[in-house]
Amino acid sequence: MRATVGRVCAAAGAELLAEPAGPTSSTRAPLADTELVDVHHAVRGRVRPGTVLVGRPEDTGLWDRAAELGGCTVAVLPDAAGWLADLLCARSTGGPGPGGTGHVVGVLGAVGGAGASTLACWLADRAAQEERTAVLVDADREGCGIDVLLGLEDRDGLRWPDLQRIAGTVHAEQLWPALARAGRLRWLSWDRSRPDGAPAPYAPVLEALRRAAELVVVDLGRAGPAAADTAVLCDEVLVPAPRTVRGMLAARWAADLLAGVPARLVPAGLNVADVDDALAAAATGLPVAGSVRFCGGVPEAAETGRLLEAGRSRRLGRDVAGLLSAVGALR
Template identity: 40%
Template sequence: MVAAPTARAGPLVVVLGASGGVGGSTWSAALARRLAVHFGSCVLVDGDVRGGGLDMTCGTEHVPGLRWPDLARLRGRTSGARLVAALPRGEVPLLSAGGDGAGVPDEAVLDVVDSLLAEGPMVVDGRFGASVTPALVDRAASVHLLVGLGARQLADANAVLGALAGPAGPACGSVVGVVTRDGQRLAPQVAEVVECLGVSHLAHLRDDMKVRRDGERGEWPGLRGVLRDTADAVALDLVEGLDRGAA
């Protein structure tokens, strides 16, 4: 029997969708699960505290534990281990929006994120345009931008990348890469699109009805199939990159 990896400190990955409906939440959940396999732990965090709740994507909306509104009054660093233990757990511990997220200030979000990062890797399912997102990106080791291949979607991607990389952009210390999404398998034009965007291509996701059916059954995204394999390859690249940097 292969021993489970020992939990160790790891990176913060912020996932952003350049457009609506490109699968940022699904990718966040699948990536967090694979990072947990390779690092020994990973926390998945809903970066949109005013949204409907990432736990709906992960099928954990009925699992008891803390959500963002429960942490609205937290200020300063606190025990990351205690926070992790108090979170709902599916495939990984998940801090989701829920209830009245409008009462959660950015300061509380950042204090919680900083506390949780002391315990190991984290994936944040972010929202471009949210007031807290620049500070989250500034803390990130890498940013994954989900990009559709339609004309409007590519225009959205260019706008987001321009904001991230501009003079006042928060991503100057982060590695920004794109995950493309389309109904087709990886095609030659994807390489052309990525070259025009000017950032690294992390992976290509083809529309998969199995992922949608799994979601309708309340299953965690990416437990099997192409989505799992793709997220695993990206997670391994991240682990290997950190190992090379530490060498």
């Protein structure tokens, strides 16, 4: 692996400083632009922001290990050699990379119907309304497009199928103006075509959006292994869950699935099981970021293209603003 990484570094014009395996600490080279960790030598504990875990296609548990290390980016070599070289080149010349100014927040539904997609839309929209540079990213491949939920599927702009054949770095200055938009809000959605099995370039695209926006909100869909793989690309994840026994059990499972990714709970809807925030936190092991109250008009609003309008109401808007403050998007 060291020889493979060495060739990538040489192609990027970067110097490889090899260190023996050991605890991640301040003893590691403080001036390194990027820390690369071989999956076979990774130790327990969190790693620096922007760390890349490297491995080969035959390395099982690569994504699980990345989650245990705090959600670092993964490069599977040699397939990702071009992408990794571009990343090293950008960082060595001052490019912001994953540690750039943008904050990436994932929204993962504990159960189906928990309102993850709706909450993701409202978070991105409220940030845009507050004059933050915000983008909504649809990472729920089988959801037929978050643009439909927005009621804006007729807007021109890039969709994920347009980006599936890209290789290497995605340039923020090219991606940003090509996104669909309404006012200050931009989004990147899946469409209604049948998934062809090709992997989505979530890592390079999210990195580019991080460089372009102050806030990137990622709709991860319902909790599951595929969603967990994408969640490791986020700085933190919000987990909306109904205030029910089943909702809390599902949120506990989602917390285990997320492993080392920083996550917080968002109790949502009617409190039919007498689950207050303290009980929810104790039952799930997740701290509570805030809650979203029940509003009976939301399903109709979603079906009639008025979802964003519903989220801007005074009561729901206060809940959404509170969550944005909790993740540091509003000061």
